[in-house]
Amino acid sequence: MPTEVLLRPAIEADADALADVHLAARRAAERAGAMPPGAHPEHETRAWLAGRLAIDEVWVAEADGAVVGYARLTPTWLDDLYVVPAQAGRGIGTALLDLVKARRPSGFSLWVFEMNAPARAFYARHGLVELERTDGSANEERSPDVRVAWPGEDPLGFLRSQIDDVDAHLGDLLARRAALTSAVQDIKHDTTRDPDREREIAESIARRVPALGADRTARIVDVIIAESLDAASRG
Numbered sequence: 001m002p003t004e005v006l007l008r009p010a011i012e013a014d015a016d017a018l019a020d021v022h023l024a025a026r027r028a029a030e031r032a033g034a035m036p037p038g039a040h041p042e043h044e045t046r047a048w049l050a051g052r053l054a055i056d057e058v059w060v061a062e063a064d065g066a067v068v069g070y071a072r073l074t075p076t077w078l079d080d081l082y083v084v085p086a087q088a089g090r091g092i093g094t095a096l097l098d099l100v101k102a103r104r105p106s107g108f109s110l111w112v113f114e115m116n117a118p119a120r121a122f123y124a125r126h127g128l129v130e131l132e133r134t135d136g137s138a139n140e141e142r143s144p145d146v147r148v149a150w151p152g153e154d155p156l157g158f159l160r161s162q163i164d165d166v167d168a169h170l171g172d173l174l175a176r177r178a179a180l181t182s183a184v185q186d187i188k189h190d191t192t193r194d195p196d197r198e199r200e201i202a203e204s205i206a207r208r209v210p211a212l213g214a215d216r217t218a219r220i221v222d223v224i225i226a227e228s229l230d231a232a233s234r235g
């Protein structure tokens with residue numbers, strides 16, 4: 001990092017400068033084909049960022065008295081890391097990321113657009129790992145994204161706690177699914193298994209889990225249905 005770059009906590013008076021950095025960096029990335037168009041008009045982004053400043057931990061990178069980058073963190077997420085395009089390549093992003101690692105030694109996650117190859121390469125170079133991909137239907141820009149994580153000083157503990165979070169959802173889903181299997185049996189005249197229906201279910205799930213593929217997914221679905229039917233039959 002150039003010696004004249006200072007990292008310091010943001011203050012309320014930085015709000016406009018942070019928004020300038022945010023908007024300039026996003027526009028440059030959009031022009032480079034690395035980000036989708038923003039989902040909000042500029043004034044909304046400015047108001048929203050000013051509001052977040054009162055809630056989140058925000059660090060500013062300053063050079064010659066001007067704000068040239070910032071990082072905004074929640075307890076477990078790095079929500080923003082932006083550097084003005086004119087200062088790119090000077091190590092400011094790395095300095096901010098190193099600071100975030102120090103501030104969140106037990107790890108953190110962030111979302112990066114799948115199309116943002118430069119940012120993904122930057123995070124990979126700095127030891128972050130890609131954990132999860134989405135089709136973009138849950139983000140405002142409707143653009144596929146990737147969850148990237150810094151697993152921190154206890155990577156096994158960090159990843160296990162991520163597994164615990166997912167398993168909590170999986171358990172809730174299994175409970176809902178088993179209850180539905182049971183409810184369907186109560187209204188069916190013929191309760192023999194329906195292989196065509198089960199194949200449809202397995203194929204539809206497999207499309208959402210390309211990493212497992214059709215055969216593995218079919219075996220998993222078979223166990224879920226068989227065990228749910230068994231539980232239902234035992235009341």
Ligand SMILES: O=C(O)C(=O)C[C@]1(C(=O)O)C=C[C@@H](O)C=C1
Pocket residue numbers: 180181184185188192193194195197198201225228229
């Ligand atoms: O859809 C049905 O007919 C059901 O009985 C439900 C269900 C399932 O759990 O999805 C269970 C057994 C059948 O072989 C097919 C599907």
